[in-house]
Amino acid sequence: MTWLRAEWDRFLAWGLLVAGAVLLVVGAVQVADHRYLADQLSFIMSAGLGGLGCIGFGAGLILSADLHDEWRKLDRLEAILAETPDRAAALDRDVEPERGPRATAPSLQAVGNGSRGRG
Secondary structure, three states: OHHHOOOHHHHHHHHHHHHHHHHHHHHHHHHHOOOOOOHHHHHHHHHHHHHHHHHHHHHHHHHHHHHHHHHHHHHHHHHHHHOOOOHHHHHHHHHOOOOOOOOOOOOOOOOOOOOOOOO
């Protein structure tokens, strides 16, 4: 029960993906069974679009759950770095760009004989 409480978004996402696939299959079978275009369009509108909507919403929930996991990992890393201020300061020193003459960008020089195209 605690797994379901923690992973409700993944559970709902996979349920929506399965429901969307079932709706698409049922819609395709119903469209194939009916001869008239008006009947086929009604099944396409109800089952087809409903299935695609479920699949799209389920895929969005899976991506959201994955991003949530990444945010949790980053929060843990930030907490570890906050516990060790000396380590965090050392990392900040390594990340900051150097100041002074070595940090300047090299100048660009033109190369070639100055003619364009075929000579």
